[in-house]
Amino acid sequence: MPHAERTLRDRTAIVGVGYTDYSRDSGVSTQTLALRAIRAALDDAGLGVRDVDGVACHRVGDSVDPAQVAQGLGIADVRFVRDVFGGGSASVGTLVDAAMAVASGMAECVVCWRALNSRSEGRMGSATGPAAAAGDAQYWIPHGHLTPPQLFAMETRAYLHRWDYAAEDLGRVAITQREHARLSPRAMMTQPLTMEDYLASRWISDPLRLFDCCLETDGAVALVVTTAERARDLRKPAVLISGAAFGGGYQLTSNHWSDRSVAPAVRMAPRLYASAGIGPEEIDVAEFYDAFTPLVLMQLEAYGFCKPGEAAAMVADGATALGGSLPVNTHGGHLSEGYVHGLNHVVEAVNQLRGACGPRQVPGAEVALATSQPGMLSGATSAVVLRQAA
Amino acid sequence: MSDQQVPVLMDRDSREWWLALRRHELALQTCTDCGRLRWPSRAICNDCGSLEWRWTESRGTGTVVSWTVTHRPPSPQALVPYTVVLVRLDDQDDVFMPGGWNGPADGEGLAIGLHVRVGYQAVVDQHGEDATILRWEPSVGSGEEI
Numbered sequence: 001m002p003h004a005e006r007t008l009r010d011r012t013a014i015v016g017v018g019y020t021d022y023s024r025d026s027g028v029s030t031q032t033l034a035l036r037a038i039r040a041a042l043d044d045a046g047l048g049v050r051d052v053d054g055v056a057c058h059r060v061g062d063s064v065d066p067a068q069v070a071q072g073l074g075i076a077d078v079r080f081v082r083d084v085f086g087g088g089s090a091s092v093g094t095l096v097d098a099a100m101a102v103a104s105g106m107a108e109c110v111v112c113w114r115a116l117n118s119r120s121e122g123r124m125g126s127a128t129g130p131a132a133a134a135g136d137a138q139y140w141i142p143h144g145h146l147t148p149p150q151l152f153a154m155e156t157r158a159y160l161h162r163w164d165y166a167a168e169d170l171g172r173v174a175i176t177q178r179e180h181a182r183l184s185p186r187a188m189m190t191q192p193l194t195m196e197d198y199l200a201s202r203w204i205s206d207p208l209r210l211f212d213c214c215l216e217t218d219g220a221v222a223l224v225v226t227t228a229e230r231a232r233d234l235r236k237p238a239v240l241i242s243g244a245a246f247g248g249g250y251q252l253t254s255n256h257w258s259d260r261s262v263a264p265a266v267r268m269a270p271r272l273y274a275s276a277g278i279g280p281e282e283i284d285v286a287e288f289y290d291a292f293t294p295l296v297l298m299q300l301e302a303y304g305f306c307k308p309g310e311a312a313a314m315v316a317d318g319a320t321a322l323g324g325s326l327p328v329n330t331h332g333g334h335l336s337e338g339y340v341h342g343l344n345h346v347v348e349a350v351n352q353l354r355g356a357c358g359p360r361q362v363p364g365a366e367v368a369l370a371t372s373q374p375g376m377l378s379g380a381t382s383a384v385v386l387r388q389a390a
Numbered sequence: 391m392s393d394q395q396v397p398v399l400m401d402r403d404s405r406e407w408w409l410a411l412r413r414h415e416l417a418l419q420t421c422t423d424c425g426r427l428r429w430p431s432r433a434i435c436n437d438c439g440s441l442e443w444r445w446t447e448s449r450g451t452g453t454v455v456s457w458t459v460t461h462r463p464p465s466p467q468a469l470v471p472y473t474v475v476l477v478r479l480d481d482q483d484d485v486f487m488p489g490g491w492n493g494p495a496d497g498e499g500l501a502i503g504l505h506v507r508v509g510y511q512a513v514v515d516q517h518g519e520d521a522t523i524l525r526w527e528p529s530v531g532s533g534e535e536i
Binding site for chain 1: 396397398399400401404428429430432436455456457458459460461462463464465468471472474476478483484485486487488489490497502513523524
């Protein structure tokens, strides 16, 4: 392999995944959630807390400090600590940080997690919560525009208008994922959802209705990352981190990005695929960050699964449902499984590649894509390609 | 939202912009080396990297890129529905500026591409001080799409 020393390709693996219950009120601290998910992920890997020498999480001022978690785990001399300030755009990137730490030799075994009580404690964008005074928020907040549904509603209208999409096009995303969630034991939303239900659901921020919006969830997920070599000797089939990329996005400052109806991940996608040495046609299952329904359509286009303007037809044709050509958000996603801010998508991708998804298993899934928020408003994005170890 | 205190959260980079707004001036930074406009305020030009810039005045017009109508209030005191618009300035096509909407609260009559001009709304900030926020309005001969 050329430049092997300079690529992440297949050098690290996810060897354990763990999660707490997803609920509306965990009744415990984010520290407890994190530690429980980490313990579960280590059990899954057949490793103990003494094997861990690195920690990485992302948070937005709403969760436990990773150094505190390292102390809690009894890691006396932690070799890698990564505390990422960021939300959905940073989720997959946090995993990439863990992989880079392992690939570089900085650490041998890094746990990576997201823990939040986003329903029972700090609800995101709450006007009564900590003021987000920094950066662009100061230009939105005076107009009563500060919650994630409001922020994404602005992007959504421009997108729907550009491609002449209808409300039903968003509704089909929600309905498809609800059907998937009905096959997941962890899912919070398992009642059938009809188009009538969708269209009748109340406006949150027009053009986003209730069922366009993700859940607010208390819960945590954790992943254990180590070297591909060591992964071979562990309990579960290893899932290789085959490709990874960070990419740019836009904020109010857009650096010549004047089309607010295309997700900026479109610029990163070729770099991501090149890092894994594949193209989109080799992806068997995609877990797209989906805080809101339109993000799924945008990413089908940005990651090259269809041409711009064709994502709605792809969903309507059933391509993204289980049994379709590219099953998407097979766990129900943030819309219906739970909102663990990106990393539960990576857990689902790992479980798909392990063949461990039971009734929602994508037959023969060998390569998966897991993404973070595709770069709108946050100014950055990240994604990984995961592959079943040979 | 007119009777409420409005949070105005200026920082050291944006303070001059907010003060200009109180004088009913819409300010943009202009790079004195390459002439590129930028907003929100930054110390450096995102084209040429120059640290030299000055405040200049925007033409104060633009087109509607998108808008939202909020039905679920982010705080219990907020009166809903209300509309917020995002405008692409005529000055430069990658400068976007959000603001309130001087039109029907439910956004009736808005359209993507609608030409608008800047308006100003006097408010009281969280310290009880007078402040000004942006409120876009249809440009003369409103209803035109360009």
